[in-house]
Amino acid sequence: MTEKILLYEELSMNAHPALQTQFYDGWVLRFANGYTKRANSINPLYSSGVDLKTKIIECEKRYAMYNLPAVYKLTVAADPNLDRLLAEQGYDITEDSAYVMGMDLQSKNFSAGDCELTRQIGDAWLNSYFELSECTDKAKMATARLIFENTKNALIFGRVFKSGIPVACGAVVIERGFAGFLNIVVDKKHRGKGYGTEICESLLSVSKDLGAHTAYLQVIQNNNVAVNLYSKIGYKTIYPYWYRVKNFCSR
Numbered sequence: 389m390t391e392k393i394l395l396y397e398e399l400s401m402n403a404h405p406a407l408q409t410q411f412y413d414g415w416v417l418r419f420a421n422g423y424t425k426r427a428n429s430i431n432p433l434y435s436s437g438v439d440l441k442t443k444i445i446e447c448e449k450r451y452a453m454y455n456l457p458a459v460y461k462l463t464v465a466a467d468p469n470l471d472r473l474l475a476e477q478g479y480d481i482t483e484d485s486a487y488v489m490g491m492d493l494q495s496k497n498f499s500a501g502d503c504e505l506t507r508q509i510g511d512a513w514l515n516s517y518f519e520l521s522e523c524t525d526k527a528k529m530a531t532a533r534l535i536f537e538n539t540k541n542a543l544i545f546g547r548v549f550k551s552g553i554p555v556a557c558g559a560v561v562i563e564r565g566f567a568g569f570l571n572i573v574v575d576k577k578h579r580g581k582g583y584g585t586e587i588c589e590s591l592l593s594v595s596k597d598l599g600a601h602t603a604y605l606q607v608i609q610n611n612n613v614a615v616n617l618y619s620k621i622g623y624k625t626i627y628p629y630w631y632r633v634k635n636f637c638s639r
Contacts, residue, residue, distance in 0.1 A: 393465040393627055396488050396604055397433055400426070403561035403568040405538045407531070410450065413438045417447065422456055423531040425484070425631050426606075429461040432470060440473055448634075460632045471632070479632035486630075487615070489623035490604040493567070493596050496622060503590035504547045509536045509559075513545045516554040520573045544594055548587045556583040560591040567595035569605035572614075584617050592621075 406418035406427045414434035420427035430447050444458075451458045460479065462471055506513065518529055536543065541563040548556040558572035569591065574584045592603060607614050609628065 390465045393463050393488075394433060396490070396626065397431065397463065399563055399566050399568060399604065400488070400606065401431070402541060402563055403539065404570060405535060405540075407534055407538065412446065412450075413443060415443065415447070417450060419451075419454055419456070420535060421527065421531045422454075423528050423535070425459050425482070425633075426461065427535060428456055429459040429631065431461050432466050436467070440467075440470055444473070444477065457633050461629060462632060463627055463629045465627075474632045474634075477634065479634045482631045482633055483610070484631065485609050485628060486606045487609055487625045487628050488604060488606055489615075489618055490602060490626045491622045491624065492601070493592065493603055494601050496592075496596075498589040498593040498596065500590045500593040501586035502549055503587060504549065505590065505594055506545045507543065509533060509543070509545055513547060513557060513559075516547055516557045517571055517573060520554070520557060520575050522576075542598060544591060544598075546587055546591050546594075548583050548590070550578070550583070555581075556587040558587045558591055560595055562595055562598055562600050565599060565601040567592070567600035567603045569603070572605075579613070584614075585621065588617070588621055 401416065401418070404424070404426050406420045408419040410417040414432065414436040416431040416433055418427055418429055418431065422428055448458045460474060514529060514533060518524070539561060541561050543559060543561055545559045546557060547554045555578045556574040559570040561568045561570060572584070572587060595603065603623070605618065605623065607618060
């Protein structure tokens, strides 16, 4: 299980890359202007030799330089002593604990719906994503574009239209035959109409055409609607992860 978790953690970091990455005694430190926890987190993935308390203090200093909180992304493969020590030092588990879910694509077929697919990010897709997400933060939009432009693997962006209006969008990144979903969102006014399934199956269909053998994604554990949608499509939970955060700076 540890090897499988490491595989998916590495895939997900490449699929959603930080703008800056630092390596510290087996830990991967990611920075991206505070946009998403995944791209602004400490990932204890590899063997470590430095005392944990020393490392925690050093990480707090590094993130404080960017006016960011130190955020730890933890899985069951991480040192349990780290999770315990972080709790003792005031790092709380956030409400967005998530599952990594996966699915073997080799024996499955998917139908591409009324979905516009492109290989390059553009203003149209990015504007649709933030509009459907009800986000108007220009700084987040700019950072999101930089993250996508920093992705070095195959990217496909999709939008589902009804009556000429985008009602769902999402993206998929393909690396080593693994297709990772990103930014799946459905207009809240049109949920429950099958558009979530349509965007997912459209992206899965093109992923298979491009040689993907396995699909994976991250989903918030308490997002029952999304978890049920992905389960019906065929995804199964591989492992959970959670964040610990101590807000010690002004941002």
